[in-house]
Each structure stands twice: as structure tokens, then as C-alpha cells.
Amino acid sequence: MPVAIRNTQSGPTVFTDKHTETSIEWQGKGDVSGGDIQVVPDSLLDNVNFMRVIARGILVTETADKSIEQALSVHRAAWEQKEEAQKRHSQMTIENAEKKDFVSTACIGPSARGTGECGEPVPVRETQVGEKPPLCSKHEMLASQYVVTETEEIKNGEALKQWNRVHVDPRTTAAV
Numbered sequence: 001m002p003v004a005i006r007n008t009q010s011g012p013t014v015f016t017d018k019h020t021e022t023s024i025e026w027q028g029k030g031d032v033s034g035g036d037i038q039v040v041p042d043s044l045l046d047n048v049n050f051m052r053v054i055a056r057g058i059l060v061t062e063t064a065d066k067s068i069e070q071a072l073s074v075h076r077a078a079w080e081q082k083e084e085a086q087k088r089h090s091q092m093t094i095e096n097a098e099k100k101d102f103v104s105t106a107c108i109g110p111s112a113r114g115t116g117e118c119g120e121p122v123p124v125r126e127t128q129v130g131e132k133p134p135l136c137s138k139h140e141m142l143a144s145q146y147v148v149t150e151t152e153e154i155k156n157g158e159a160l161k162q163w164n165r166v167h168v169d170p171r172t173t174a175a176v
């Protein structure tokens, strides 16, 4: 496994070995681009000359954990940046939606299960709440069966409107 080696000197450090034709250069300590850390093959740790440099503390081995941590923190920063951008984007989307004054209402069409209401979310312009029954695309053809009535509930100085389905139920008719 390769080893990460860090330069502790303020200036660049170069390790050359004629026998193995190795030449590795480290930038000064704290180099902004991370040039003060070089990953070298672990066979270099068997090289006597290289170990002398290590023994003098000019170059030190980074613990594997530390380099992994460093790589992870770069990842994390990139991820956080992406996350932040996404958050900003969805906030903008919500703001745009609010400007158009759409309210999401549940479809009042009959449920496919036979009882209750469909419940499919239907975006309705706030100013049109009392003008059109909230029906999803599947149920909008039933619009003529709904009539609006004003409830006793007051919101923003106006009576809340309620849609009710008025249709002749064939079974009821038969019973009469």
C-alpha cells in the first residue's frame, strides 16, 4: 500500500536516489495545493537513504487515517456546497410558486376505492378557489356536478367556500 509522506520543512525538499532512479519533490510545509504531502510506494520505506531522511524528521509519514480524513473532508466540503446550492434552488422554487398565489387543494372527486374523495393534490389559483371546483385531471369532467356554497367560516373577511357534489344517484332514484 502506498504511504503518504509529509514535508516538515518550510522550503521544498527533494529526495533522489540514484540506484532506483527515484526523484520525489515536496513543496514547503503548509503548501496551499497540498504539495507538502506526496504519496510514495511503500517499497521506499526499505530504502536506507530515504529512511535516513525520515529519521531526521525532515519528512514524516502521515498516518493512513489522517490522509483518508483529509480526502474525506474535501469530499464533505464539496458535498456541503452542492447541498447548499440545492437548498437555495428549492427555496427559489417555493418563492416563485408563492408569487403566483397557488394553493394546493385535494381533489374532491370520488375516490377510486369507492368511498371518500380522490385526494389528488390540485393546484388552484387562490383567486379562483370559489370559481372552479378542485378536481384533478381525472375528475375535471365532473365539474358541472359541483355547486359552491358559502360556509360560516370567515377567512380574510370572506366566507370560506365549499364545493358539494349534487348528482342523482341512480340507486337512490330507484329506491324512490
Ligand SMILES: [Zn+2]
Pocket: 107, 108, 109, 110, 118, 119, 120, 135, 136, 137, 138, 139
Ligand atoms: Zn381526482
